[in-house]
Amino acid sequence: MIHLPVLITDLGLILAAAGITTLLFKRIKQPLVLGYILAGLLVGPHIKFIPTVTDNESIHIWAEIGVIFLLFSLGLEFSFKKLVKVGGSASITAIVEVVFMLLIGFVAGLAMGWSTMDSIFLGGILSVSSTTIIIRAFEELGVKHKKFAGLVFGVLIVEDLVAILLLVLLSTLAVSQQFAGAEMLVSILKLCFFLVLWFIGGIFLVPTFLKATKKLMNDETMLVVSIALCLLMVLLAVKVGFSPALGAFIMGSILAETTQAERIEHLTKSVKDLFAAIFFVSVGMLINPSILIDYAVPILIITLATVFGKFLSSGLGALVSGQPLKTSVQTGLSLAQIGEFSFIIATLGVTLKVTSDFLYPIAVAVSAITTFTTPYLIKFSEPFYMFLERRLPKKWVEGINRYSSSTAGITTLSDWKTLLKSYTFNLIIHSVILIAIVFLGSRYLQPFITKNLINGNNGIVISLIMTLFIMTPFLWALAIRRIEKKAYSHLWLNKKYTRGPLVALEVLRIGLAIFFVGILIYQFYSTWISIVIAIALIVSCMFIFSRRLQGFYNKLESRFLLNLNAREAQNAPPEILPWDTHLVELSVAPESTLVGKTLVDLSVREKYGVNIALIQRGKIMIPTPGRNERLYPNDKVLVIGTDDQLAAIKELFEGSIDENMQSSFPKEDMSLQKIVINSSSPVYGQTIRNSGIREMTQGLVVGIERNGNRILNPDSTLIFENGDIVWIVGNNKKVPDLLK
Known part of the structure; x- marks a missing residue:
């Protein structure tokens, strides 16, 4: 008799149950995730009247693969470029929400008598909203064109990155079982280091590889290559001590910057859907119905804490970031749920065996309830805002409007701010690259050469020279490369106040370059005389061959920027x-x-x-x-x-x-901006028509605020007066010229 492996039987049972519940939930227009969880509950070990899964260990392995592909898919939708373009409003809102929900979850857990670790994981579970559920609700309600939707999408992008950080921190905390501040700081710095390194290396190498092999890539090959890249990054992440989910997310975000992003997302969607279904079914298999009954009160408490906590924290964050009351209320009610990242955080606690058995099913139950309530909360948000506006004291509403008006628009960047921002980026990026080269040279290159090619001191010298040769362009960029020449020259002309700090900055740059060279040489030799001689030679060579190093570095930078900008920039959420x-x-x-x-x-x-x-x-x-x-x-x-x-x-x-x-x-050059007219402004005393704003800024004057009064769509014959706040939609590179 032919024997059928248990794994195949279990997989058939899982997919059959998932297929039936999917059709049912499609029919009743509910999220498929809830259908998968119900399917897992039915085929799990706690319900006996239908066939159940027997090989749980293999199913959990498949579920781990599901997490990998789920995070890979989220990474494809994430993109670090989107994060940079998110803007301050979404970032502030997301940070305020996450911090408050971490505290609310932790306090709620302790108040119910839970352990410290359960309470910490509860805070993590409640801190992240569901991208899938919100997008689906927005599509069904037809509100994606409304202004608060842009803010919500920006918040979700920031939350995705915060969720990755939480996975790393919670893993560290679970392993150490103690609140070691130094250990947490090391974990955060380690995560930031590898995020920067992987992003720079990935953007430089992956798009170049895809371009070189483009003619050979049919759909089948592209699918195989994409999954291979994902799993290679998973292996690398595990190798350096991170979770597989982080590696998958990083590779997805790297591929999101390539010209093949949409194609890869389309090709991998079926694979992701299959394994993600298995993951969510495995989530349902861990639910014990008796636990849900026993913990009905905590489920209700946590659900209320989620809805009201997220509404208040997100709304408060939006208000602090300068959003109007209406947008803040709509944003807060839109984010009042938990979803897929919450499941992954809960799974982490179960896998590491640091959370109680009841926490996982409680998280799933809360997610199911808030998933059902989300569309109604979004629909209810505008009437609720109108109710609040009528009930709140008039002075409060006017104060919020004044605060929103005063924080909106553009601000001029001082030369110092521009220069320090560029110097900081230059320092961080090249420090990460140099540390990575030092590590690879001392840990891998030198042992390989001395063991396989040249033994003894000669092998060490060759390894050192090769590593230094690779480091040289980045040392030059860190220490000598001229950054923001225009701002630098403006500051240098102010002899009395700025030359001293500028000289200090240059000394710091050179000092850091020398420090990295010293660290490298110290990995090979412990004699300080040899280190000093080598540093002197390296510094001399950097100055002598500065022009050649500049040319070589410019080629590297051009290649990186070409890869980074190959895909047209995504729409940024508009300023409000x-x-x-x-x-x-x-x-x-x-x-x-x-x-x-x-x-x-x-x-x-x-x-x-x-x-x-x-x-x-x-x-x-x-x-x-x-x-x-x-x-x-x-x-x-x-x-x-x-x-x-x-x-x-x-x-x-x-x-x-x-x-x-x-x-x-590609509308990234068009944005809503604010300028303040004074007596020295070029357009002062002129009409809108004669001011040349349309010609100079490719812009339209859409509003003027004068003496506290707002004039929307002003007539072209209106004359600009001193103190006018003028709102312009136009080229964001040309509008600031009106401030000069």
Whole structure:
């Protein structure tokens, strides 16, 4: 008789149960994740009236693979470039929310009599919202074009990175079983070091490899290569002491910056869906229904803590970051749930055997309840804001509006700030690279050469010379390379106050370069005389061959930037004005009544109060289009207006708002900005029409705040006065010139 392995039987049972519950949950329009968890509960060991899984160990291995592909997929959607473009509002909101929810979870756990470790993991579970659930809810409710959605997506991007940090910190804490501040700091520094190193190395190598092999890559080969790259980074992450999930996430974020990102995401989606389904089913298998009954009260308490805690912390964070009350309320209610990262954190506690058996099913139950409540909370957010506005003291509402208005817009960067920012980036990036080269040279290159090629002192000398040769371009960039020449020259001309600090900065740079050289040589020789001689020779060579080193380094930098910018920059969440106006992209459907009409014929500003800031027609960009410009099928139009105005004009575009918030529409140079007019401003005393703002900044004046009064869509004959706060949608590189 033919014997069928137990693993295949169990896998068939899991997928059959998952398939049935998937169809059921599709029918009732609920998240599939909950269906998978229900399937796991049914085939798990706690329900006996249907066949159950018997080889739990193998299923857990498959579930680990599911976590890897789930994090790989999240990394493909993450992108470090998106994180840089997120902006201060989303970053502040996310940080405030995470810190508050960590504290709320920890305090709630202790109040219920749980152990310290259970309480810490509960805080971690509650601190991260669900990207999948929020995106699905936004799509179903049709609110992705509203301004608070951009802020929510930015918060989710920051939360993804925070969740990765939490995985590392909780792993360290679970292993050490003590709150060692020094150990935690080392873990954070180690994580930051490898994040920077992997990102720099990955962006330099992976896109280059994909470009070189592009002609050989059919879909099958691309799928195999993508999964191989993912698993190689997983192996590397485990090798240096991190979790497999971190490695998968990092490789996904690296591939997200390549021109093949969409293709890779499409090809790996089926693989991710399969293994992620097994992971979520394994989540359900760990749920004991009797525990849910016994812990019904804690589940209710934690659910309420999640909803109210996230609403208050996210709303407070949004207010602190300068958002209006309406946006803050909508953001807080949108983020009031937990999801996939919470499962992974809970799984970590079970795997490391540091949390109690009841914590995992409680987390799943809370996630299920908050998943159901999320769409209703989002729908309820605007009426709740209107209720708050009526109930809150008028002075409070006015104070929030003034604070929001004062914190919005652009600020001028001083030369010192610009210079210090560039010097800091230069120091961090090249220090990480040099430390990595020193480590690889002393730990791997030197032993390999002395054992396999040349023994004794000659092998050590050759290893040292090769390592120094590799380090030299980066030593030059750290110590000698001229950064922000314009800001530096401005500061240097101020002899009295700035030359001293500038000289100190240059001495610090050279000192760091010498320090890294000394550290390297000390790994090979312990004689200080030889170290001093070698450092003197290296420094001399750096100055003598400075021009050649500059040329070589410029080639490396150009290659890196070419790879980094190969994929068109993703849409950044727009800055939000105190009038509730924001930028959104609309597409002109071929059957739209707008096709063929000029902007003056459409009169969208007069009829709807919106402004058209930019038109993309294929690869052609038309910033601040003229009144005689016509709209054609499939034009992508960048429009500024309020939520209500955009909802009204959306019908003209026949509901063709781009549902992909992260489309490749290159509008990063267009943004809403604020300038303050004074008596020395070039436009002072001139009308809007005669000021040349349209010509100088490719911009439109969309609002003026004068003596506390707001004028939306001002007439072109209005004259600029001293103290006017002027809001412009235009080229963010040209608008600051108006401040000069």
